[in-house]
Every structure is written in C-alpha cells, then in structure tokens.
Amino acid sequence: MQTVRQTVSQAEPATLPLPEPGTVVPQRPTGPSAQRRRRIGGVRRTDLYAIAGAIAAGSATTGVLWTQLGPFTGLLGYVIVTWLVTVVCYAALVSLDESRAAMRDRISAFVVHSLAAVLVTALVFVIFYTFSRGWRAMVHLNFYTQDLRTTLATDPLTKGGVLHSITGTLIELGIALGIAVPLGLVAAIYLHEVPGRFSRFVRTVVEAMTALPDIIAGLFIYATLILIFHLGPSGFAAAVALAVTILPIIIRTADVVLRLVPGSLKEASLALGASRWRTTWHVLLPTARSGLATAVILGAARAIGETAPVLLTAGVTGYQNLDPMHGSMMSLPLLAFTQVQSPEKNEIARGFGTASVLLILVLLLFIVARVIGGRGPGELTARGRRARAAASRRDERRMAERRATPAVFAPLPVPSQEETGP
Amino acid sequence: MSQDLVAPPADAPAVRPARRKLVANAGPADKVYRGVARGGGSLVLVLMALVGTFLAYRAWEALSQAGLSFITTEQWNPDGGGFGIAAVIVGTVLIAIVSVVVAVPLAMGTALYISEYAPRWLKRTMIAMVDLMAAVPSVVFGLWGAFFLQWKIIDLSRWIADWFGWIPIFKVGGVERHDPLATMTAYTSSTFIAGVVVALMVAPIACSVMREAFGLAPMGEREGAYALGATRWGMIRSVVLPFGRGAVVGGTMLGLGRALGETIAVVMIISPRFEIQPRVLEHGTSSVSSLIALRYGEASPFGISALMAAGVALFVLTLLVNFVAAFVVSRSRSGAMSEA
Numbered sequence: 001m002q003t004v005r006q007t008v009s010q011a012e013p014a015t016l017p018l019p020e021p022g023t024v025v026p027q028r029p030t031g032p033s034a035q036r037r038r039r040i041g042g043v044r045r046t047d048l049y050a051i052a053g054a055i056a057a058g059s060a061t062t063g064v065l066w067t068q069l070g071p072f073t074g075l076l077g078y079v080i081v082t083w084l085v086t087v088v089c090y091a092a093l094v095s096l097d098e099s100r101a102a103m104r105d106r107i108s109a110f111v112v113h114s115l116a117a118v119l120v121t122a123l124v125f126v127i128f129y130t131f132s133r134g135w136r137a138m139v140h141l142n143f144y145t146q147d148l149r150t151t152l153a154t155d156p157l158t159k160g161g162v163l164h165s166i167t168g169t170l171i172e173l174g175i176a177l178g179i180a181v182p183l184g185l186v187a188a189i190y191l192h193e194v195p196g197r198f199s200r201f202v203r204t205v206v207e208a209m210t211a212l213p214d215i216i217a218g219l220f221i222y223a224t225l226i227l228i229f230h231l232g233p234s235g236f237a238a239a240v241a242l243a244v245t246i247l248p249i250i251i252r253t254a255d256v257v258l259r260l261v262p263g264s265l266k267e268a269s270l271a272l273g274a275s276r277w278r279t280t281w282h283v284l285l286p287t288a289r290s291g292l293a294t295a296v297i298l299g300a301a302r303a304i305g306e307t308a309p310v311l312l313t314a315g316v317t318g319y320q321n322l323d324p325m326h327g328s329m330m331s332l333p334l335l336a337f338t339q340v341q342s343p344e345k346n347e348i349a350r351g352f353g354t355a356s357v358l359l360i361l362v363l364l365l366f367i368v369a370r371v372i373g374g375r376g377p378g379e380l381t382a383r384g385r386r387a388r389a390a391a392s393r394r395d396e397r398r399m400a401e402r403r404a405t406p407a408v409f410a411p412l413p414v415p416s417q418e419e420t421g422p
Numbered sequence: 423m424s425q426d427l428v429a430p431p432a433d434a435p436a437v438r439p440a441r442r443k444l445v446a447n448a449g450p451a452d453k454v455y456r457g458v459a460r461g462g463g464s465l466v467l468v469l470m471a472l473v474g475t476f477l478a479y480r481a482w483e484a485l486s487q488a489g490l491s492f493i494t495t496e497q498w499n500p501d502g503g504g505f506g507i508a509a510v511i512v513g514t515v516l517i518a519i520v521s522v523v524v525a526v527p528l529a530m531g532t533a534l535y536i537s538e539y540a541p542r543w544l545k546r547t548m549i550a551m552v553d554l555m556a557a558v559p560s561v562v563f564g565l566w567g568a569f570f571l572q573w574k575i576i577d578l579s580r581w582i583a584d585w586f587g588w589i590p591i592f593k594v595g596g597v598e599r600h601d602p603l604a605t606m607t608a609y610t611s612s613t614f615i616a617g618v619v620v621a622l623m624v625a626p627i628a629c630s631v632m633r634e635a636f637g638l639a640p641m642g643e644r645e646g647a648y649a650l651g652a653t654r655w656g657m658i659r660s661v662v663l664p665f666g667r668g669a670v671v672g673g674t675m676l677g678l679g680r681a682l683g684e685t686i687a688v689v690m691i692i693s694p695r696f697e698i699q700p701r702v703l704e705h706g707t708s709s710v711s712s713l714i715a716l717r718y719g720e721a722s723p724f725g726i727s728a729l730m731a732a733g734v735a736l737f738v739l740t741l742l743v744n745f746v747a748a749f750v751v752s753r754s755r756s757g758a759m760s761e762a
Contacts, residue, residue, distance in 0.1 A: 119552070186461075359559070
C-alpha cells in the first residue's frame with residue numbers, strides 16, 4: 001500500500017488528492033446473529049455411544065461364545081476375539097448414520113489407537129512384571145551388599161546378593177566404552193570430515209558390521225582371546241566382545257548426528273581462517289555434543305543389557321572379582337539368565353531381582369540420555385541461553401570501552417562509501 | 423575499462439587462461455589431525471575385517487569338510503555323524519517371520535498414532551516410551567516371555583490349533599482336537615511364543631524408523647488432501663503412507679535383521695530340536711544363535727569351526743536383509759528431503 005501510494009503521488013502530485021491512509025473496518029452485524037458458531041472438532045455424543053455400544057456388543061457376544069457355545073478358553077483369546085467383534089459392530093453402528101468414507105475413518109482410528117495401546121501396555125507390563133516378581137528379593141538390603149560365594153539356591157532371600165555382578169557389569173561397561181567410544185568417535189569424524197573413496201568403503205563395512213549378530217561377536221572373542229591366546233574367561237574378554245558389538249552402533253549413530261550439524265557453521269569457521277582441526281574441535285563437536293552423548297549412552301545401554309557375548313566370554317562365578325584380566329567376572333544379565341534356570345523359588349526371585357537392578361541401571365542411563373540429548377544441535381537450555389546472552393553483553397561492553405579510550409587503541413578507520421560499494 | 427568489453431575478432435583463436443592449480447596448504451596441525459582421523463578409520467576397518475576374515479577362515483574348515491551337506495543336513499553332530507544348518511536356519515527364519523508378522527502391525531499402528539493422532543503432550547511421552555522399549559535388555563523380555571506370556575498364550579495356541587489346524591503350519595502333532603484332557607506342554611516352547619516375545623523387541627525399532635518418516639510427510643500435501651475433502655484416514659492413505667512406504671519396508675527389514683540375530687530371549691523360551699519343524703505352534707524349535715549359545719561350551723575345536731560356519735551363514739542372511747533395507751530406504755521418497 002505504502003509504496004503504491006508514493007509512486008502515484010510522485011507521478012501526479014497536484015491533480016489527485018489522496019484520502020488519508022488507514023484501515024477500513026468492515027461493518028459487522030451487531031447483536032444476536034442468525035448463524036451459530038459450528039464446532040469443527042471435538043467428540044460428539046454419538047461417537048461415544050457408538051464406541052461404548054460396540055465394545056459392549058463385542059464383549060457380550062464373545063462372552064456367549066466363551067461360556068455357552070464353543071470350547072473356547074483363555075483370557076488372551078477372549079480379548080482378541082472381543083476386539084475383532086467390536087471392530088465389526090462399530091463399523092455397523094457408524095455406517096448407520098455416516099458415509100462410507102467416514103466409517104472407514106472411524107474404524108482406522110479405532111484400530112490405530114488400539115494398536116498403540118497394546119504396544120505401550122506391553123512395555124509397561126514387562127517392566128512392571130519384572131519389578132513385581134523381583135520385589136521379594138529387592139527389599140532385603142543384603143541383596144546389594146553381598147555376593148553369592150556361599151549362597152545356595154535353596155537359601156532364604158536374606159542371604160546373598162548381586163554386588164559382584166553390579167561391579168562386574170560396571171567394570172565391563174567401563175572397559176567396553178573405553179575402547180569403543182574414542183575409536184568410534186574418531187572413526188565417525190573420519191567418515192564425516194575426510195570424504196573420499198576409502199571412507200565410503202569404511203562406511204559400507206561399518207554398516208555391514210551392524211548386522212553382526214551379538215552372539216557371533218562373542219563367539220569371535222571366545223575363539224581368539226580365550227582359545228588361541230589362553231586369556232581364560234574374564235571381564236576383559238567380555239568387555240572386548242561388548243566393544244565389538246557396540247562399536248558399529250556408536251559409529252553409525254555418531255555419523256548421523258554429525259551430519260545434522262549445519263554446513264554453514266563449518267563454512268563460516270573455515271572462512272574465518274580456522275584450520276580443519278580447530279573447526280572440528282570448536283565448531284563441529286560442541287554443536288553435536290548432545291547428540292554424540294546420546295549416541296554413547298544408547299551404546300552403553302545396549303552394552304549393559306547384552307547377554308549373549310558375555311555368556312560366551314565372561315564365565316560364571318559367585319565371587320566378587322575386581323580384576324578384569326584374571327578370573328571369571330559376573331554381570332547382571334548373565335546372572336539373571338543363570339538364576340532363573342533353577343527350579344528353586346528363591347533363586348528365581350533372585351533372578352527377577354537381578355533383572356530389576358539391571359532395568360534400573362538402563363532406566364537411569366536412558367533418563368540421562370533424554371536429559372542431555374533431547375535437544376537438536378545448537379539448541380540451548382534456558383541456562384545456556386542466559387550464559388550466551390551474558391557473554392554477548394560482556395563483548396558489547398568491552399567493545400564500547402575500547403571505543404571510549406582512543407588514546408590506547410587507535411580507532412579503526414571508518415570504511416568509506418567507495419570501498420564498501422559493489 | 424571499456425576496452426575489455428570489446429569482443430575479440432571472430433577469426434582470432436580463443437585464448438583461454440591457463441587453468442590454475444588449487445592447492446590447499448594444510449598446516450602441520452591439520453596434517454596430524456587428518457592422519458589421526460584416517461588412522462582411526464583404518465583401525466576400525468582393520469578390526470572389522472579381522473572379525474570377518476577370522477570367522478570366514480575358521481568357518482571354511484568346517485565347510486570344506488561338510489561340503490554341500492552343510493545346507494541340507496538337519497542334525498548337529500560335528501564330532502561324529504553329520505552336521506548342517508537346514509533345521510536351525512529354518513527355525514531362525516520362522517521365528518523371525520512370526521515376530522515380523524506380529525511386530526509390523528503394532529509398529530505401524532503406534533507410529534501412525536504418534537505422528538497423526540496423538541495430542542501434543544502425549545507425543546513426547548510416547549516417543550520416549552518407544553525408545554525406552556528399544557533399550558530394555560533382551561534378558562528382561564526373555565524372563566517375561568518364559569515366566570508369564572508362555573502360560574497365558576498357550577490357550578490361544580490351542581485355540582488356533584483347534585480351529586485352524588487344517589492349515590499345515592498351524593497343525594500340532596501328538597494332540598487330539600478338542601481333547602479336554604490333552605496336556606498343555608505340547609504347545610509350550612514353540613516358534614510362535616518365541617516369535618511373539620521377539621516381536622515385542624523389534625517393534626520399537628521398526629516403529630521409530632516409521633515414525634520419523636511419517637512425521638516428515640509434507641504439510642502442503644496433507645493440507646491439500648484435507649482441502650479436497652479427505653477424512654483423516656483418507657489423508658493418511660493418500661499422503662502419509664505413500665510417502666513413508668520406503669520407511670515401512672526399511673523398518674520392517676531392520677526389525678527382521680534384529681529378529682534373526684536375537685539370542686537370549688529365544689534361548690530362554692524354546693527347547694532345541696534338530697529337525698525341520700514348520701509347525702509354528704508345536705513344542706520345540708531351534709535357531710542359529712541359540713545353537714551357538716547352547717553348544718559352544720562342550721564343543722571341540724572342530725565343533726567351534728562348525729558353530730562359526732553356522733554363525734557366518736546367519737551373518738550373511740542378516741547382511742542381505744540389512745542391505746535390502748538400506749537400498750529400499752535410500753530409494754524411497756522419504757529417504758530424501760521432501761520438496762515441499
């Protein structure tokens with residue numbers, strides 16, 4: 001508007017007096033209008049009736065089938081058949097007063113909701129079940145302070161604990177991460193920063209290696225370190241097997257995260273004259289820090305829960321062993337696996353308790369990963385933003401001071417129009 | 423200035439400036455940096471190549487002795503008699519197929535729910551839960567499967583076997599139809615139960631791949647579908663699902679690869695049986711990784727070679743599945759950036 005008015009007034013300044021610029025507000029009818037505001041979203045009462053009716057019809061029909069007619073048994077079958085009958089009833093109910101397209105929409109929404117509910121319920125239930133069965137063992141304090149050196153399967157739960165496998169898990173995890181994280185990060189930086197035919201080849205091999213089943217990594221370490229180099233089942237062998245398992249995962253995740261760093265940031269750094277390694281160290285890695293932390297923590301969560309490689313390489317023991325190079329070293333998943341093979345009730349309770357402790361460790365790692373890595377590259381927390389703003393203000397003040405003291409610093413020559421012009 | 427703009431005479435030979443050579447003069451620090459990075463990459467390559475060649479070399483010992491019978495033999499007696507992977511590979515593939523059949527609808531439904539139906543506050547929680555599910559150790563799933571699900575699901579197994587037993591794969595040997603006194607152990611430790619437990623482990627992995635692709639479906643096309651009068655499901659069918667088709671296939675394949683290699687949860691549920699057993703509801707089956715986990719301890723050096731040969735066969739299978747997945751995902755539209 002503004003520009004048009006100016007052009008017109010420049011062309012014919014005197015002949016066309018212009019009205020005062022302003023916004024024309026359309027006249028709205030005042031008072032109660034004939035139209036009512038329509039609801040375009042939300043749930044209608046009919047929908048609720050249809051759903052409730054369909055579920056009632058489904059469960060009642062299946063109930064008749066289960067109790068009166070056929071030799072049907074079992075809760076799971078009941079639930080599944082109820083669900084199928086409910087879907088059919090719901091389709092019939094909706095099609096009474098809706099078009100076919102709307103009917104299909106309702107049915108698919110119902111199916112999608114129930115599928116999501118099944119998956120989430122299953123997860124919650126798996127975790128809840130493990131804790132509820134392990135609770136009997138977990139309430140005793142000795143479960144966390146003793147090992148199993150003198151505990152028999154028949155002993156009461158007030159004797160023996162999983163301390164040796166907690167330390168074993170942590171030691172194995174530490175060594176595995178100590179091998180896999182530096183190697184994985186350097187390899188990911190290599191794949192990202194030094195492109196070429198060779199790095200493409202390395203990437204292909206790494207992607208192929210993510211397909212390596214974990215038990216085969218364990219078998220490899222068993223056949224080399226234990227059978228050929230006679231290391232014996234030990235924490236170190238288990239840690240190397242875990243490192244081989246998680247190395248491709250860490251490299252791949254870190255590679256994906258590094259690719260998310262905006263190219264303009266790197267180009268800006270290089271254009272300012274920074275060398276490549278400074279760009280990597282000061283731009284690439286800090287920007288991708290949260291994502292890299294997530295990659296490492298998810299790798300750690302994977303390593304902590306892997307049973308198969310440890311089964312072949314760590315050996316089984318009830319003793320506390322802090323030396324990773326000599327002697328068997330127990331870890332939590334392996335202990336849970338061996339304990340539940342026993343027919344004794346107390347031993348099975350201990351197994352579930354061990355699995356619960358393992359689950360708690362994984363949950364902790366996962367929460368840490370969410371807290372650190374929930375943000376994309378370059379996204380800051382409120383605290384980080386405040387720190388960044390404070391640094392910016394400091395810079396501004398410093399520059400103002402520098403301008404204010406011309407005796408010490410010669411003022412920069414102001415660029416003239418010719419120099420800056422195109 | 424203006425002289426430069428005069429065109430050269432037509433008959434004059436075109437003079438091209440000599441091409442300049444561009445040399446990036448990396449400082450010593452950068453050379454060291456590149457060297458370290460390249461060294462790290464090479465080390466990883468060497469490590470991976472070492473694993474691969476060692477496995478292949480040791481497996482070759484067993485393979486060269488067994489020859490073609492390695493593929494056709496069902497029993498596993500490396501130190502006497504024959505050994506082969508016919509039974510274990512079939513068992514592995516069947517468990518993986520059952521798990522994918524169960525997991526893909528669950529994963530797809532959950533992915534659609536998260537990307538299309540869930541309210542905003544629930545979305546983040548659901549994403550976190552599904553990711554958490556992918557991090558739950560397999561031994562926990564194995565415990566749940568062996569101690570809880572197994573005894574709840576055998577009723578369903580029996581029901582399927584009773585009513586659909588005329589389909590060969592649902593047949594269960596050794597039990598009478600509708601026999602109220604039949605022992606339930608004919609239905610335990612079956613391919614079906616192992617497959618369902620593995621399905622719960624692979625569903626979150628497939629789900630997160632699908633969810634990301636569904637979320638990237640272009641807004642303009644979604645609104646276009648709505649503007650043309652589509653219902654929400656119509657929009658999903660015409661925009662979201664075609665856009666995410668590659669990710670659906672890719673996520674399924676990724677889950678299949680994971681299901682093929684799963685060890686501990688399978689070991690805790692199945693009871694090993696060395697014959698080709700295609701009846702998924704019947705007691706007893708076997709898989710390559712459970713074979714390795716159960717037999718490595720008492721194996722002779724040659725037995726270890728044989729186990730490695732089985733492992734290499736499994737690795738090749740998983741590798742094929744993963745490469746097909748990567749290929750499908752990279753060819754699909756959701757693999758590239760959307761144009762809208």
